[in-house]
Amino acid sequence: xxMHLDEKIWLIISFGMIMGFMFFTGYxxxxxxxxxxxxxxxxxxxxxxxxxxxxxxxxxxxxxxEYEVVMTLEIFSFNPGEIEIPAGSxxxxxxxSKDVTxxxxxxxxxxxxxxxxxxxxxxxxxxxxxxxxxxxxxEYCGTGHQFMATxxxxx
Amino acid sequence: xxxxxxxxxxxxxxxVLGISPKDAIISKSYLLVAFAALLIGGVLGLxxxxxxxxxxxxxxxxxxxxVLTAHGLLxxxxxxxxxxxxxxxxxxxxxxxxxxxxxRKMAWIGFGxxxxxxxxxxxxxxxxxxxxxxxxYPPMAASPIFYIGLVFIVLGVWxxxxxxxxxxxxxxxNNKGQHVPILSYFATGVxxxxxxxSIPVAIEVFMIIPWALGWVETINVLVARTLFxxxxxxxxxxxxxxxxxxxxxVVPKLIGGRRFxxxxxxxxxxxxxVLNIPGGFHHQIIDPGIAESVKFLHVFMSLAIGFPSLxxxxxxFSVFEKTARKKGGKGxxxxxxxxxxxxxxxLAPMIAMIAFIPGGAGxxxxxxxxxxxxxxxxxxxxxxxxxxxxxxxxxxxxxxxYWLVPFLSKRVLTPAINKLGVxxxxxxxxxxxxxxGAMHWVGLLGSPRRTxxxxxxxxxxxxxxxPYLFFLAIGGTLLMVGIILQVYAVVYLMFFAxxxxxxxxxxxxxxxxxxxxxxxxxxxxxIVIMLLLIAMAYVIPLVEMIINAPxxxxxxxxx
Numbered sequence: 001x002x003m004h005l006d007e008k009i010w011l012i013i014s015f016g017m018i019m020g021f022m023f024f025t026g027y028x029x030x031x032x033x034x035x036x037x038x039x040x041x042x043x044x045x046x047x048x049x050x051x052x053x054x055x056x057x058x059x060x061x062x063x064x065x066e067y068e069v070v071m072t073l074e075i076f077s078f079n080p081g082e083i084e085i086p087a088g089s090x091x092x093x094x095x096x097s098k099d100v101t102x103x104x105x106x107x108x109x110x111x112x113x114x115x116x117x118x119x120x121x122x123x124x125x126x127x128x129x130x131x132x133x134x135x136x137x138x139e140y141c142g143t144g145h146q147f148m149a150t151x152x153x154x155x
Numbered sequence: 156x157x158x159x160x161x162x163x164x165x166x167x168x169x170x171v172l173g174i175s176p177k178d179a180i181i182s183k184s185y186l187l188v189a190f191a192a193l194l195i196g197g198v199l200g201l202x203x204x205x206x207x208x209x210x211x212x213x214x215x216x217x218x219x220x221x222v223l224t225a226h227g228l229l230x231x232x233x234x235x236x237x238x239x240x241x242x243x244x245x246x247x248x249x250x251x252x253x254x255x256x257x258x259r260k261m262a263w264i265g266f267g268x269x270x271x272x273x274x275x276x277x278x279x280x281x282x283x284x285x286x287x288x289x290x291x292y293p294p295m296a297a298s299p300i301f302y303i304g305l306v307f308i309v310l311g312v313w314x315x316x317x318x319x320x321x322x323x324x325x326x327x328x329n330n331k332g333q334h335v336p337i338l339s340y341f342a343t344g345v346x347x348x349x350x351x352x353s354i355p356v357a358i359e360v361f362m363i364i365p366w367a368l369g370w371v372e373t374i375n376v377l378v379a380r381t382l383f384x385x386x387x388x389x390x391x392x393x394x395x396x397x398x399x400x401x402x403x404x405v406v407p408k409l410i411g412g413r414r415f416x417x418x419x420x421x422x423x424x425x426x427x428x429v430l431n432i433p434g435g436f437h438h439q440i441i442d443p444g445i446a447e448s449v450k451f452l453h454v455f456m457s458l459a460i461g462f463p464s465l466x467x468x469x470x471x472f473s474v475f476e477k478t479a480r481k482k483g484g485k486g487x488x489x490x491x492x493x494x495x496x497x498x499x500x501x502l503a504p505m506i507a508m509i510a511f512i513p514g515g516a517g518x519x520x521x522x523x524x525x526x527x528x529x530x531x532x533x534x535x536x537x538x539x540x541x542x543x544x545x546x547x548x549x550x551x552x553x554x555x556x557y558w559l560v561p562f563l564s565k566r567v568l569t570p571a572i573n574k575l576g577v578x579x580x581x582x583x584x585x586x587x588x589x590x591x592g593a594m595h596w597v598g599l600l601g602s603p604r605r606t607x608x609x610x611x612x613x614x615x616x617x618x619x620x621x622p623y624l625f626f627l628a629i630g631g632t633l634l635m636v637g638i639i640l641q642v643y644a645v646v647y648l649m650f651f652a653x654x655x656x657x658x659x660x661x662x663x664x665x666x667x668x669x670x671x672x673x674x675x676x677x678x679x680x681x682i683v684i685m686l687l688l689i690a691m692a693y694v695i696p697l698v699e700m701i702i703n704a705p706x707x708x709x710x711x712x713x714x
Contacts, residue, residue, distance in 0.1 A: 007469055014465035018458045018519075025454060025523045035447040036440045036524045042705030075713045100295050100711050101376065103532050107601030107616050112441055112528045116376055117294060118705030119443035134616040138532035138603035140220065140288055142295070142713025146609035149617075 037113040037123040045117035048072055048098045059083055067091045073115050074098040076144035078135065083152045087130040095121045103139035106152065114139065127154040173656060178248035179563045181262045183649060185241025186560065188270070189234050189552075190645045196229030197638035204590070204631030208624040209608045219607035220286045220714060225277065227289035231390070231544070232308065233273060238552050239349075239397045240265070240315050243342040245559060246400075247319060249659045250336040251326040258318045265314030272307025275300055286714040288605065290387070291363075293379045296710030299367045302360050309353050309360070316346040327676075334671055337420060338661065341400035344424045345393055347682065351689075352389030352432055355382040366710060373707025377444045378700050384435035385693065392431045392460065394544060396424070398551035401504055402471055405555070407662035409501045410494055412478030414662040415470035418671040423470075425675065426463040429685045430456060433692030440527040449696045450524065456692060457522045464515055471508055499576030500568075500660075503554030506584050510546040517595070518543065532605075535598025538591040546587045550580065553641055558657055560648040567655035572644050579644065583637040590630025597623035 029035040048054045053070045057079045060068045065088050072079045073095060085091060095104060097117045104123075105112045111125040127133065137148035174182075199222045205211035206219050213219050244262055248254045254262070278300060279285035285297035323335060323343050335343065359382035365371045403423075407414045414420070436453035439445060476490060484490025495501045517539050520526050530536060557576050561568050598604070602620045611617040674680070 007473070010469045011466065014462060018461055021458055021519060021523055022455055025525070026451060029447055029451060029524055034525055036450060036528055037443065038441075038445055038447045038450065039443045040446065040703070042444070042703065044706040045708050046706065100713055101292050101380070103603075105532065105601065105603065110525070110529055112531050112533075114439075114442045114531075116380075116443055117708045118376055121443040132615070134601070134611060134614050136601075136603055136611060138606075139292075140605040143218070143220070143286075145220075145605070146607045147611075149609075149611040149614070151614065 039122040041120040065089045069093045071095045073102040076148040078150045090126045092124045102137045105138040107134045130154045178254045182241040182245040185237045189237035192229045192233035194642045199226040201635045204628045208628035246338040250339040258322045261318035265311040268307045268311030272304045275304030293374045294708035296367045316350040319346040344428045356386035384438040388435040394548040398548045407474050408660035413665045421675040423463045433688045437522045500557045503580045504551045507547045507550035514543040533598035534594045534602045537604045538594030542591040561657040564649045566652035579640040586630045586633030593623045593626035
């Protein structure tokens with residue numbers, strides 16, 4: 001099949017662009033450790049309250065400027081509801097759902113993860129700037145979905 | 156020999172006399188349902204847009220989430236499926252010498268099953284017993300009637316797929332060694348995808364029904380979600396492939412040109428069919444329970460689809476330039492003026508193609524891991540599919556309707572309706588720029604999708620999104636005007652336009668075109684490659700999800 005030179009150039013650029021995207025995505029994921037939240041640990045969704053660490057949800061300091069937030073999600077709230085941390089803290093969230101699928105997102109950051117019943121989800125976020133961050137549920141979970149939100153106060 | 160001569164006689168008669176009334180009524184019925192769904196779905200969309208902007212309160216007996224579920228079901232399932240089937244059955248009838256009586260029967264049975272299934276699915280939505288969105292993720296459990304309705308819709312689609320395969324197989328038997336005409340080749344690709352792509356969702360629904368009925372206590376939430384997206388992702392590309400068929404074959408004819416290389420067109424179809432299904436995890440990039448390496452593989456498969464689309468982009472602009480220069484077009488860009496911008500049959504699909512430049516680019520960007528994490532489940536995604544499906548696909552469908560409907564009704568497109576169509580296209584484009592533009596922007600700021608109007612207890616960040624949502628409402632209002640004009644045009648062309656013959660526009664290949672190799676006709680081989688790729692993408696993660704499954708979830712009704 002005869003192809004014009006400009007078509008060949010176009011297709012090579014197209015191919016190169018897609019490969020470039022793949023290269024950067026792979027580099028960020030596997031070399032820089034910036035992969036998407038993909039926790040493999042599972043949990044019995046009907047026994048969340050009795051399973052550690054979710055039997056005691058809360059904010060725990062685990063190092064200098066480092067916190068772990070153990071969080072359960074259920075319609076239509078986050079537990080713990082209020083989170084307060086100093087500016088510059090790195091927060092490791094460990095989350096699961098007690099009922100349906102939820103999504104947790106903090107507006108103004110890259111923190112965004114699905115939280116599903118039966119699965120533990122982990123995501124880490126550093127809050128450098130002080131302020132009030134809006135944390136909301138971004139997966140439709142029922143009538144009160146639009147009220148499922150809380151704030152993270154960074155001082 | 157005798158039958159062969161008969162076939163070619165009926166084929167010729169079909170071309171000269173136009174579509175037989177028995178075939179025309181099938182396509183007309185499908186198109187009428189499609190545009191009725193557009194009208195109702197559009198009204199529901201407007202209600203949502205106004206609610207989302209805080210301008211309008213929906214009553215408790217028909218709340219935002221019910222409206223949204225119905226809007227999704229009507230537009231992503233009914234409008235697109237009925238249009239696609241109506242269009243391709245007209246293609247099969249026109250290309251292949253009229254539909255066989257048994258194929259006609261299959262199309263009608265499929266029609267009946269889909270309508271029956273749709274009615275079953277809509278009743279619980281109206282009763283607020285299936286407010287689960289068209290994605291119906293377990294463990295939200297709708298009324299079992301809703302899922303039974305979905306089963307009938309899928310069976311109806313399969314009936315039409317087998318009708319297409321029967322028709323094409325019969326033509327090939329009578330025309331040994333010949334290539335299936337290009338639009339029927341597109342139809343084959345689309346129905347292969349419709350059939351194989353809907354198998355995962357059928358399995359999912361059969362998992363859900365005993366659970367929703369209470370016969371089984373729990374369900375594997377992640378497996379259900381994964382099966383849904385194996386289907387959902389494919390569906391998106393089925394619409395796209397349908398639109399692409401008109402770009403490659405119909406648009407060149409309308410502008411007075413020849414179509415791009417037959418071989419390359421068929422290669423693009425094969426690539427879209429083969430690469431399609433194994434990409435579904437790009438909807439699940441931030442899900443737990445799926446390894447990073449598997450997600451990376453699916454991102455690769457998803458981006459690979461970008462390649463045939465970039466081939467298409469080249470092909471289209473090459474045809475435009477060649478045709479315009481033949482008509483005396485000059486300069487680097489001024490040949491653009493030689494294109495028939497005043498002809499809605501060209502204008503609508505042309506804008507559709509242009510919309511796919513930002514639409515496709517946005518798709519590539521949001522499929523990559525880290526960028527996906529920024530926009531997943533935000534209004535950005537809603538903006539993305541209103542640009543791709545709502546503009547690229549739907550505007551192409553609108554463009555098709557201005558010749559397909561009069562072709563079927565043996566009427567003609569009048570200059571007045573053409574003008575109306577041009578105005579409609581401009582209104583639609585403006586509306587989408589406002590709506591999809593605002594959605595993309597506010598999504599980047601973090602505003603979530605599928606959420607009724609809220610300020611999150613007067614949160615300052617959430618309040619700052621309101622101006623963008625207001626633009627969304629303006630766009631939505633314009634789109635409603637566009638829908639009314641479009642539905643009027645379809646009804647007029649179907650029942651009231653002056654009688655006459657309308658041509659089914661199919662462009663010829665270039666005179667010196669190289670011969671297409673016959674391997675492109677070996678669908679068995681293509682399907683085997685497709686199944687191998689699907690297995691590569693899905694077997695390991697699905698086995699993993701089943702073997703390492705957590706205890707399942709009971710049903711919840713959270714609305």
